[in-house]
Amino acid sequence: MVRNPLRICTAELAALQSPMPALTRRRDQDRREECWLIYYGDVRVGFIAIRSGIPNNQAPWGWRCGFYPGSEPGECTSGTATTFDQARADFERAWAVFLSKRTEADFQKWRDQRDCTAEKYRRFDRGERMPPDWRAGA
Secondary structure (H helix, E strand, C coil): CCCHHHHHHHHHHHHHHHCCCEEEEECCCCCCEEEEEEECCCCEEEEECCCCCCCCCCCCCCEEECCCCCCCCCCCCCCCCCHHHHHHHHHHHHHHHHHHHCCCHHHHHHHHHHHHHHHHHHHHHHHCCCCCCCCCCC
């Protein structure tokens, strides 16, 4: 069977041209200090927050970029900033580097872990045991 190379290229181009999710942020209601959780679609990819317990002469804002599972140790980055806007700009630069190394499979690993953890806690809350063949992340 001979494949039409133009059809393959057209399919690949369509995939590349589909819109990518934008970064969005949501206020973390569980923290007293100001903390913004950063999402890429449905995957939590980092945060920007006021740091607590630091001296007054230190940068008050902190950020972390990356997620696990779905990345290798050392690929997630973090930093501090004197203002929220600076922390956001630093995060966005780090995100551009982190995202350039990700595949859809990396994001799916994070989603699978999120779903597995949610199922585990649902069962625990109902007083159920996990099945004998259950393995986290499997």
